[in-house]
Amino acid sequence: MDTLIELSHIKKTFGKLQVLKDISCHFESGNIVSVLGPNASGKTTMIKSILGMVIPDEGDIRFCGARVNKTFDYKKYIGYMPQIGRYPDNMKIGQLFDMMLDIRNCNKIPDTDLIEAYRLKSMYHKPMRTLSGGTRQKVSAALAFMFNPDVLILDEPTAGLDPFATEILKQKILAEKANNRLVIITSHILSESEELADTVMYLYEGKIKFYEPLAALQMETGEQKLGKILTRLLTEEHV
Amino acid sequence: MFKIAKYIILDIIRSKVLIAYTLLLATICTVIFLSDSDVIKGLVSITTIVMIIVPLVSIIYATTYYFNAAEFTELLVSQPIKRRDILLGEYLGISSSILGAFVLGVCLPVALFALSATGITLMVAGGLVTLSFTSLAFWASTKTRDKSKGIGLALMIWFYAAIIYDALVLLFLFTFSDYPLEKAMIVLTALNPVDLARIMILLKLDISALMGYTGALYRQFFGSGTGIAFSVSMLFIWSVLPVLLALKIFSKKDL
Amino acid sequence: MKRISLICLFAVAVTVASHARTLVVAVDTALPDLKAAVAEAADGDTIKVKKGYYYSYNTLITKRLTIIGDGYPVLDANYKEEVVTILTNGVTFSGFVLKNSKTGSMRDYAGIRLHKVHNVTISNNRLINNFFGIYLSDCDHVSVIGNTTSGTGTELTAGNGIHAWQCHDVIIMNNYSTRHRDGIYFEFVKKSRIISNTSERNFRYGLHFMFSDDDLYQKNTFRNNGSGVAVMYSKRIRMFDNLFIENWGSSIYGLLLKDITRSQIVGNRFVRNTTGIYMEGCNLMTANNNTFINNGWAMRILANCENGTFERNNFESNSFDVTTNGLLNLNKFDQNYWDKYEGYDLNKDGTGDVPYRPVSLYAQIMEQIPQSVMLMRSFMVNLLDKVERAIPSLTPESVKDINPKMKPWTR
Structure with a gap:
C-alpha cells in the first residue's frame, strides 16, 4: 500500500465560514475510503481541494510525494465524478467522450466497461441537454473510469442512479480496488459505504472526527452496522 | 486551449440563440440597404444599431454561456489541463463564435452592398467591439459568483458604456466648458470601447467636420493616422486586458 | 464710285498691315532679348521669341505689339525685378515661361504686370515662382486666358496668382493657379467674368473678391485652398x-x-x-x-x-x-x-x-461647446436630436x- 495523496494542515475559509479546519490525512492505494459527514461538513471542499478546484488558504497537498499547488499534471492519474454532471447543452454524448479523449491526449486504451454496461453507445447521438439526471450520472461515471486512473474520486456517485446502475457501479468500484487503485467516495447512504469501504473518514464542521479502517471501528464499538457505529461514536463524543 | 475552443465553437454553432443573433443582424443590415438607395446613409444607420446591439449581445451571451458552462469548467479543471488554458480556450471559443455571427450578420451584407473604406472601418470597429465586450463578460463572470449577479454586472457594463457614458461626458463638458478639455476628452473616449469604435467610424464619415475643430491636439488626433491608430490599439487593449484580469481572478478562484 | 473708294480703302489697309514686320528674338543674334526687340519694333509689329533662356529685368512693353513665344522661351528676372510690364493698349502676349520675380513687402512684383491698358490679351503663359503672377491695375477689356501660375509656395512670400485692381470688363478664363496667396484676387473690379479656371492649394483663397460688383464666376474648380x-x-x-x-x-x-x-x-x-x-x-x-x-x-x-x-x-x-x-x-x-x-x-x-x-439640437450644443464634436453620432446625441424633432423648442x-x-x- 503506497501513500498516494497526503494532506497536511489544510485550511479553507469561505467568507466568514471556516470550512476546513486544519485537515491532515493520507490516502493509500488499494483502498476504498468512504468520506462521511453531515451537510456542510467540508466533504466536497476537501475533494475539490485535492482536485485543485478549490485552492486552500493554508497547507500542502502532495500527490505521490510531490506538492500539487497550482500544478495540473497529477490530474492525469485521477478520475473524478462530480455530484451533478453538466455538460455543454448542444454536445452529444459521443462527442463528449471524443472530446475528453482528445483533450486528455491519453495513449492508453480507454476503459469502456461502464460505457458498455450502461449501453451508452446506443445514445451517442443524443445531445446532453435532452438527458435525464440518471443518464448524466452514468455518463459522468463512465468518464471518471475511462482513463484507468490510479485514483478515483466519486462525489455522491449513486445519487440519481437506479438500483441496477448502482449495482454495476459498485462492481466496477470493487474491481478497481482489486487493481490496487485508490477510491474516495462521498456518500450519504451508509449501507453503501458499509458494503464498499475499507476505511471510513468522518468529517464534522471542518475537522476529521475519525479516520479508521471499518474493521477497526467494528472492533472498537462491537457493532456491525455503520449507522450504529456512527451513533455510538458520535454520542460518546458528545457525552 | 485550442481544443477547448474548438469544442466550445462546435457547441455554440448548434445553439439557436447565436443563430438568431446572426439572422437578426443580417436582417437589419439587408433591410436597411434595400430600403435606402444611399449606401452611406445605410452605413450610418447600421453603425447606430451595431453600437447598441453588438455590445449587448456579446456581453450577455458570453456571460450566460460562461455560467451555463460552470460545471463543465469544473470538469475541465479536474482534468490535467492548466486553468489558464481552460479560460483562454473558453474565451477563444466564445469570442470567435460571436465574432463569426457578426461577420455573417454585418460584414457580409456590408461587403455585398457597401464595400468601401467606411464599410471596412465599420467591420473592424464592430469586430473589435465584439471582442472587447466578450472580454469584459469574462471579467464580469469571474468577478461574480453566481449567474444572476454576473448577468447583472454585465448589463450594467453595457448600459454604462453604450447608453449613459456619453450623457455623463456631455454633462462633464457642460460643467467644465471653461477649461481646456481636449486631453480629458481623448482620455474619456479611451475609457469606453463603444466610443472608440464610434470615433473610428467618425474619422471616416465626418472627417470634414472634425477638421473644422480649432484645438491643436484634436487636429493632430483627427488628422493623419493618429486617431485610427489610437482607437484600434485602445480597442485591442480592451479586448485583452479584461480577459487577463479574468485569468488572474480565475487562477485563484474556487469552483 | 462708292464701291471703288471702298476697295481703295481696303487696299490701303492691307498695305499698312503688310508694312507690319515680324522681329525674331533668339540667343546670340542681333536681337538677343525681348528688350532689344521692343526697342527696335514699331506699333503693330509682331515679335517672335525663339526657344531659349533669357533674362528679363522688368522689360517694358511700350508699343502696340503682338509678342509670341515659340516653344516656350524662358524669361527669368532672377529675383531682381518684375519680369514684364505692359503699358500700351492692344498688346498680345502669349506662349512664355516667366520666372523668378523679386519678392518683398515694398512693391507687388509680378510675372506680368498690366497698367492702365485696355484690349490686351495675355494667353497660354506659364508663370513659375513669381511673387504675383499676372497683375492688372487700372485696366479694362483685358483677357487673361489659358495661363498657369505657380507661386513661391511659401506662405510669407506668396502673392496672388491673378491679381486685378480697379478694373472693369476683364475676362479671366481657363487659367490654373496654385501655391499663391489667393489664386485669383479682385479688388474694385466691376462687370468682369471668371470662367472655367482652377485654383488649388493656395494659402488663402482660391478666388477673392473685395469691393467688386456685378461680376460673374462660372464653372470654376476650387480645391483644397x-x-x-x-x-x-x-x-x-x-x-x-x-x-x-x-x-x-x-x-x-x-x-x-x-x-x-x-x-x-x-x-x-x-x-x-x-x-x-x-x-x-x-x-x-x-x-x-x-x-x-x-x-x-x-x-x-x-x-x-x-x-x-x-x-x-x-x-x-x-x-x-x-x-x-x-x-x-x-x-x-x-x-x-x-x-x-x-x-x-x-x-x-x-x-x-x-x-x-x-x-439640429446637437449643432446648437456644438456651437456652445466645440469639444463635444467627440460625441458626434453617439447614442445620446441621436437621442437628443430625436427628442428635439419630437418636441421642437430649442432650435x-x-x-x-x-x-x-x-x-x-x-x-
Missing part, C-alpha cells in the same frame, strides 16, 4: 456652376461670404469641405439648385443675414446641414432635399408632409423647410 472662394463687401456677384471641393480645416470654407448683397449662388457643388458656405452679414442672397455632399457643415449662416432664399438645394451626407448662432427668421428655405429628413409623404406628391428643421423656429423634397433633385 485656405478657403475656396471669399466674397467680401461686394454686390451682385453671380456664382454659377462652380465646384468647391476639399477645402479642409478649421476656419476653412468652400465659399466665404461677408457683407455682400443681392448675389446669386446657383448650381454649384460643394463636396467634402469643412464648411460648404459661410455667410456673415449677407442680404438678399439667393442660393438655389446647389448640391452639398459630405461637408462637415453644409451651410453656416450667421444671424445677421437677412432676406436670403434657399431653394431646391440637395443636402446629402453632411455632418451638419445648417448651423447658426442665433435666429434666422428672415430667411426662407423651401423645397430643398435633406437626406436627414425622416418625415412622410402620404399624398405621394414628392414633398414631405411635415416641415424639416435643418438646425430656432424660423429655420424650417415647409416643403422638403422626398427625393434629391436630379442635376
Whole structure:
C-alpha cells in the first residue's frame, strides 16, 4: 500500500465560514475510503481541494510525494465524478467522450466497461441537454473510469442512479480496488459505504472526527452496522 | 486551449440563440440597404444599431454561456489541463463564435452592398467591439459568483458604456466648458470601447467636420493616422486586458 | 464710285498691315532679348521669341505689339525685378515661361504686370515662382486666358496668382493657379467674368473678391485652398456652376461670404469641405439648385443675414446641414432635399408632409461647446436630436423647410 495523496494542515475559509479546519490525512492505494459527514461538513471542499478546484488558504497537498499547488499534471492519474454532471447543452454524448479523449491526449486504451454496461453507445447521438439526471450520472461515471486512473474520486456517485446502475457501479468500484487503485467516495447512504469501504473518514464542521479502517471501528464499538457505529461514536463524543 | 475552443465553437454553432443573433443582424443590415438607395446613409444607420446591439449581445451571451458552462469548467479543471488554458480556450471559443455571427450578420451584407473604406472601418470597429465586450463578460463572470449577479454586472457594463457614458461626458463638458478639455476628452473616449469604435467610424464619415475643430491636439488626433491608430490599439487593449484580469481572478478562484 | 473708294480703302489697309514686320528674338543674334526687340519694333509689329533662356529685368512693353513665344522661351528676372510690364493698349502676349520675380513687402512684383491698358490679351503663359503672377491695375477689356501660375509656395512670400485692381470688363478664363496667396484676387473690379479656371492649394483663397460688383464666376474648380472662394463687401456677384471641393480645416470654407448683397449662388457643388458656405452679414442672397455632399457643415449662416432664399438645394451626407448662432427668421428655405429628413409623404406628391428643421439640437450644443464634436453620432446625441424633432423648442423656429423634397433633385 503506497501513500498516494497526503494532506497536511489544510485550511479553507469561505467568507466568514471556516470550512476546513486544519485537515491532515493520507490516502493509500488499494483502498476504498468512504468520506462521511453531515451537510456542510467540508466533504466536497476537501475533494475539490485535492482536485485543485478549490485552492486552500493554508497547507500542502502532495500527490505521490510531490506538492500539487497550482500544478495540473497529477490530474492525469485521477478520475473524478462530480455530484451533478453538466455538460455543454448542444454536445452529444459521443462527442463528449471524443472530446475528453482528445483533450486528455491519453495513449492508453480507454476503459469502456461502464460505457458498455450502461449501453451508452446506443445514445451517442443524443445531445446532453435532452438527458435525464440518471443518464448524466452514468455518463459522468463512465468518464471518471475511462482513463484507468490510479485514483478515483466519486462525489455522491449513486445519487440519481437506479438500483441496477448502482449495482454495476459498485462492481466496477470493487474491481478497481482489486487493481490496487485508490477510491474516495462521498456518500450519504451508509449501507453503501458499509458494503464498499475499507476505511471510513468522518468529517464534522471542518475537522476529521475519525479516520479508521471499518474493521477497526467494528472492533472498537462491537457493532456491525455503520449507522450504529456512527451513533455510538458520535454520542460518546458528545457525552 | 485550442481544443477547448474548438469544442466550445462546435457547441455554440448548434445553439439557436447565436443563430438568431446572426439572422437578426443580417436582417437589419439587408433591410436597411434595400430600403435606402444611399449606401452611406445605410452605413450610418447600421453603425447606430451595431453600437447598441453588438455590445449587448456579446456581453450577455458570453456571460450566460460562461455560467451555463460552470460545471463543465469544473470538469475541465479536474482534468490535467492548466486553468489558464481552460479560460483562454473558453474565451477563444466564445469570442470567435460571436465574432463569426457578426461577420455573417454585418460584414457580409456590408461587403455585398457597401464595400468601401467606411464599410471596412465599420467591420473592424464592430469586430473589435465584439471582442472587447466578450472580454469584459469574462471579467464580469469571474468577478461574480453566481449567474444572476454576473448577468447583472454585465448589463450594467453595457448600459454604462453604450447608453449613459456619453450623457455623463456631455454633462462633464457642460460643467467644465471653461477649461481646456481636449486631453480629458481623448482620455474619456479611451475609457469606453463603444466610443472608440464610434470615433473610428467618425474619422471616416465626418472627417470634414472634425477638421473644422480649432484645438491643436484634436487636429493632430483627427488628422493623419493618429486617431485610427489610437482607437484600434485602445480597442485591442480592451479586448485583452479584461480577459487577463479574468485569468488572474480565475487562477485563484474556487469552483 | 462708292464701291471703288471702298476697295481703295481696303487696299490701303492691307498695305499698312503688310508694312507690319515680324522681329525674331533668339540667343546670340542681333536681337538677343525681348528688350532689344521692343526697342527696335514699331506699333503693330509682331515679335517672335525663339526657344531659349533669357533674362528679363522688368522689360517694358511700350508699343502696340503682338509678342509670341515659340516653344516656350524662358524669361527669368532672377529675383531682381518684375519680369514684364505692359503699358500700351492692344498688346498680345502669349506662349512664355516667366520666372523668378523679386519678392518683398515694398512693391507687388509680378510675372506680368498690366497698367492702365485696355484690349490686351495675355494667353497660354506659364508663370513659375513669381511673387504675383499676372497683375492688372487700372485696366479694362483685358483677357487673361489659358495661363498657369505657380507661386513661391511659401506662405510669407506668396502673392496672388491673378491679381486685378480697379478694373472693369476683364475676362479671366481657363487659367490654373496654385501655391499663391489667393489664386485669383479682385479688388474694385466691376462687370468682369471668371470662367472655367482652377485654383488649388493656395494659402488663402482660391478666388477673392473685395469691393467688386456685378461680376460673374462660372464653372470654376476650387480645391483644397485656405478657403475656396471669399466674397467680401461686394454686390451682385453671380456664382454659377462652380465646384468647391476639399477645402479642409478649421476656419476653412468652400465659399466665404461677408457683407455682400443681392448675389446669386446657383448650381454649384460643394463636396467634402469643412464648411460648404459661410455667410456673415449677407442680404438678399439667393442660393438655389446647389448640391452639398459630405461637408462637415453644409451651410453656416450667421444671424445677421437677412432676406436670403434657399431653394431646391440637395443636402446629402453632411455632418451638419445648417448651423447658426442665433435666429434666422428672415430667411426662407423651401423645397430643398435633406437626406436627414425622416418625415412622410402620404399624398405621394414628392414633398414631405411635415416641415424639416435643418438646425439640429446637437449643432446648437456644438456651437456652445466645440469639444463635444467627440460625441458626434453617439447614442445620446441621436437621442437628443430625436427628442428635439419630437418636441421642437430649442432650435430656432424660423429655420424650417415647409416643403422638403422626398427625393434629391436630379442635376
